[in-house]
Amino acid sequence: MQFYEALGLEPRLALDLEELKNHFYERSRQWHPDRFSRAGADEQQKSLEMTSMLNDAFRTLRDPVARAEYFLEQKGIVSSKHVPPELLEEVFEMNIALEELRAGDESARPHLTDARERFNHMRDEIDHGLSVLFGRYDEAQDASHLLAIRSVLDRRQYVANLIRDVEKELNVHVSN
Amino acid sequence: MSTFQIDFGNTQSQIVGIDLGTTNSLIAVMEPTGPRILSGIVPSVVSVTPAGDVIVGAEAREMLITHPERSVYSVKRLMGRGAADVQEELKLFPFRLTDSTGSVLKLQLGDKVMTPPEVSARILRKLKMDAETELGTPITQAVITVPAYFNDAQRQATKDAGRIAGLDVLRLVNEPTAAALAYGLDKRKEGIVAVYDFGGGTFDISILRLHEGIFEVLATNGDTHLGGDDIDNLLLQIAFEDIQTEWGEDVSAKSDTVQLLRRAVIQAKEQLSFVPSAAIQFEYGGKRYQREISVDVFDRLIQPIVERTLAPCRACIADAGVNVEDINEVVMVGGSTRIPLVRAEVEKLFRARPHTELNPDEVVALGAAVQAGILSGDVQDQLLLDVTPLSLGIETMGGLVSKLIHRNSTIPASATEQFTTAVDGQKNVLIHVVQGERELVKDNRSLARFDLKDLPPMPAGLARIEVRFLIDANGILNVTAKDTRTGKEQSMDVKPSYGLSDQQVEAMILESFEKAQDDFKERQVREARVEADSILAAVKKARNDDAFRSLPTEVRAAIDWDVQVLLRVYNDSDYLLIREKIERLNQSTRALAENMMNTAVRGALKGTKI
Numbered sequence: 001m002q003f004y005e006a007l008g009l010e011p012r013l014a015l016d017l018e019e020l021k022n023h024f025y026e027r028s029r030q031w032h033p034d035r036f037s038r039a040g041a042d043e044q045q046k047s048l049e050m051t052s053m054l055n056d057a058f059r060t061l062r063d064p065v066a067r068a069e070y071f072l073e074q075k076g077i078v079s080s081k082h083v084p085p086e087l088l089e090e091v092f093e094m095n096i097a098l099e100e101l102r103a104g105d106e107s108a109r110p111h112l113t114d115a116r117e118r119f120n121h122m123r124d125e126i127d128h129g130l131s132v133l134f135g136r137y138d139e140a141q142d143a144s145h146l147l148a149i150r151s152v153l154d155r156r157q158y159v160a161n162l163i164r165d166v167e168k169e170l171n172v173h174v175s176n
Numbered sequence: 177m178s179t180f181q182i183d184f185g186n187t188q189s190q191i192v193g194i195d196l197g198t199t200n201s202l203i204a205v206m207e208p209t210g211p212r213i214l215s216g217i218v219p220s221v222v223s224v225t226p227a228g229d230v231i232v233g234a235e236a237r238e239m240l241i242t243h244p245e246r247s248v249y250s251v252k253r254l255m256g257r258g259a260a261d262v263q264e265e266l267k268l269f270p271f272r273l274t275d276s277t278g279s280v281l282k283l284q285l286g287d288k289v290m291t292p293p294e295v296s297a298r299i300l301r302k303l304k305m306d307a308e309t310e311l312g313t314p315i316t317q318a319v320i321t322v323p324a325y326f327n328d329a330q331r332q333a334t335k336d337a338g339r340i341a342g343l344d345v346l347r348l349v350n351e352p353t354a355a356a357l358a359y360g361l362d363k364r365k366e367g368i369v370a371v372y373d374f375g376g377g378t379f380d381i382s383i384l385r386l387h388e389g390i391f392e393v394l395a396t397n398g399d400t401h402l403g404g405d406d407i408d409n410l411l412l413q414i415a416f417e418d419i420q421t422e423w424g425e426d427v428s429a430k431s432d433t434v435q436l437l438r439r440a441v442i443q444a445k446e447q448l449s450f451v452p453s454a455a456i457q458f459e460y461g462g463k464r465y466q467r468e469i470s471v472d473v474f475d476r477l478i479q480p481i482v483e484r485t486l487a488p489c490r491a492c493i494a495d496a497g498v499n500v501e502d503i504n505e506v507v508m509v510g511g512s513t514r515i516p517l518v519r520a521e522v523e524k525l526f527r528a529r530p531h532t533e534l535n536p537d538e539v540v541a542l543g544a545a546v547q548a549g550i551l552s553g554d555v556q557d558q559l560l561l562d563v564t565p566l567s568l569g570i571e572t573m574g575g576l577v578s579k580l581i582h583r584n585s586t587i588p589a590s591a592t593e594q595f596t597t598a599v600d601g602q603k604n605v606l607i608h609v610v611q612g613e614r615e616l617v618k619d620n621r622s623l624a625r626f627d628l629k630d631l632p633p634m635p636a637g638l639a640r641i642e643v644r645f646l647i648d649a650n651g652i653l654n655v656t657a658k659d660t661r662t663g664k665e666q667s668m669d670v671k672p673s674y675g676l677s678d679q680q681v682e683a684m685i686l687e688s689f690e691k692a693q694d695d696f697k698e699r700q701v702r703e704a705r706v707e708a709d710s711i712l713a714a715v716k717k718a719r720n721d722d723a724f725r726s727l728p729t730e731v732r733a734a735i736d737w738d739v740q741v742l743l744r745v746y747n748d749s750d751y752l753l754i755r756e757k758i759e760r761l762n763q764s765t766r767a768l769a770e771n772m773m774n775t776a777v778r779g780a781l782k783g784t785k786i
Contacts, residue, residue, distance in 0.1 A: 028390070032561075032649075034559060034649070037551040052588040052590040
């Protein structure tokens with residue numbers, strides 16, 4: 001878990017953002033290229049490697065979803081890319097509405113704004129669920145929790161894509 | 177017990193901070209009391225005299241009127257750009273390009289051909305010399321500021337300019353960030369600060385979090401082709417049309433009238449920041465043109481330009497992940513922020529009264545000096561964490577971009593990507609790197625093409641080349657490649673899409689060593705003249721003294737003669753000749769000096785009771 005090591009943190013899924021930030025600032029002060037502008041080439045290279053890693057690590061770990069993706073990837077747990085079966089019907093109806101709006105049928109718009117609201121709500125619920133699962137895994141360190149997180153992340157990714165598609169279409173046709 | 181402390185002085189030479197601006201440039205150093213501007217402001221204008229000498233600054237700005245076709249201003253707008261980018265602007269610039277084919281622009285100035293980095297190097301060298309004269313020590317290392325929204329090629333061109341000027345550019349700092357450093361350091365600020373930097377040719381907006389000496393840039397946005405120059409051009413167009421109607425003459429085609437008129441509109445523009453109405457006044461060939469412009473008319477005219485700064489501001493706020501209410505302060509930088517309409521629009525958008533108490537012309541150079549102090553270790557506890565303004569990506573199938581490093585990522589930032597071959601025995605892999613936010617390659621800025629070459633022959637898909645893209649703390653891309661099967665470094669050729677090749681820069685540095693000789697001579701000449709001034713002034717003063725009158729006639733005649741001789745060689749460029757004549761005058765005034773000394777001693781003794 002390079003990112004955690006770079007920042008001097010225990011590899012946990014639930015992180016205190018304030019603590020994360022403090023570690024990042026502290027290590028940046030120590031390793032930033034500004035501190036090595038008159039050092040030898042080797043030291044300068046080391047500083048560059050360290051800070052680019054710190055920046056990568058901080059960027060990834062401060063976002064719960066990116067953090068979980070990184071964590072699972074490090075644990076060798078890959079995404080399944082299945083369509084969540086409980087969403088099939090909803091997605092089917094939404095696609096029809098999208099087609100209608102693309103064809104200029106404005107009556108499809110309310111259906112889509114409703115759908116967007118539902119998906120947004122769904123995403124918020126998923127995010128809340130994730131933080132609960134994070135805590136559980138950190139407590140038990142059990143791989144089965146990671147698999148549960150994986151499927152929640154897949155579902156979240158799917159919902160996020162739906163929101164993106166709906167928003168894109170709603171924005172494109174907004175002036176029509 | 178007492179000890180002797182021997183101070184060997186700082187063995188490291190001082191690092192300077194330089195604001196290489198579109199309109200003006202400044203140089204500053206960090207001192208124990210804080211950053212200080214050295215020497216004066218240098219107009220960013222370079223001219224080639226009919227004799228072939230290159231002059232810089234205020235003198236060159238005069239040449240802009242008398243010999244516009246031999247002068248360059250706003251060269252910053254040409255840095256790191258290709259001919260296709262600047263066609264519109266070239267219509268208004270007085271100089272011409274020699275050819276528009278290569279990856280770097282070549283400007284024809286008299287009989288000299290110069291690239292934008294070389295022109296900028298002249299400005300840098302002038303700043304360097306002025307600072308060396310003032311500090312009395314050689315300067316070799318510098319921090320140079322660039323607009324935050326400068327892309328890789330524009331940054332590289334700035335760094336090249338530094339190298340050509342004989343400066344080791346330790347860091348490029350983004351201008352709004354530098355301003356925040358100067359501002360925050362002074363006030364020990366905490367919280368979220370927006371810096372609105374609207375200068376002569378570029379616009380930047382940056383949002384930073386200031387916390388215990390860390391200046392963390394959250395997001396940046398801007399337009400590297402938007403500034404006071406654009407306002408000048410709008411006013412120029414009005415004047416052109418007026419004069420066309422009144423005089424029946426198209427003055428826009430003559431470069432000398434354009435420059436005179438440009439000066440007139442700039443004057444009117446600057447006045448309009450303080451008075452409700454100002455006149456563009458212009459005389460040429462015995463004819464007079466005058467046009468009164470009220471603030472209302474001016475505001476309506478420039479509204480679209482000011483609007484163009486607001487969209488990047490909104491995008492920046494969103495990218496920073498903050499709400500407008502979270503922004504504690506807005507700092508104004510750059511000459512164009514003196515315009516009341518600009519201040520009003522910024523205040524409206526950020527819902528906070530912008531800070532204008534800093535000198536908007538100096539704050540960037542002061543911040544560069546602070547960063548120089550951080551690099552030298554003189555400034556402790558402060559640290560700048562900046563971001564890359566544009567996403568970095570590579571070309572994939574179908575002319576699409578695959579993003580590797582996203583915009584507003586803290587730098588240094590890196591990404592690694594695996595490459596392999598598509599057909600059996602393939603010897604090369606080409607990687608096209610672009611910068612920008614658009615999905616299609618053609619809508620982004622091409623940075624360079626990397627050719628991974630001399631791959632050993634093997635079946636398709638077997639090669640394993642790991643390419644590492646690293647954006648360093650200057651915002652400049654570095655690329656390395658490794659064959660992961662052998663662990664060896666993979667050789668490659670780099671073809672930058674814009675800018676100078678390393679060989680070209682080397683050649684220009686060599687040439688500038690010769691120029692350094694000229695610089696040395698020029699300084700010697702200047703110093704000789706200063707010395708001549710002081711001896712001539714002393715002789716003039718002594719003429720009223722009894723000591724002078726009491727000299728024999730032939731001695732007085734000799735002095736008069738040597739004064740005339742010195743005056744005649746005073747403007748010569750041969751400093752040895754000037755020194756020789758100073759020495760002559762020194763000799764012929766020796767008796768005078770002795771006389772005066774005696775008189776002084778006598779005078780002093782008279783007033784003393786023994």
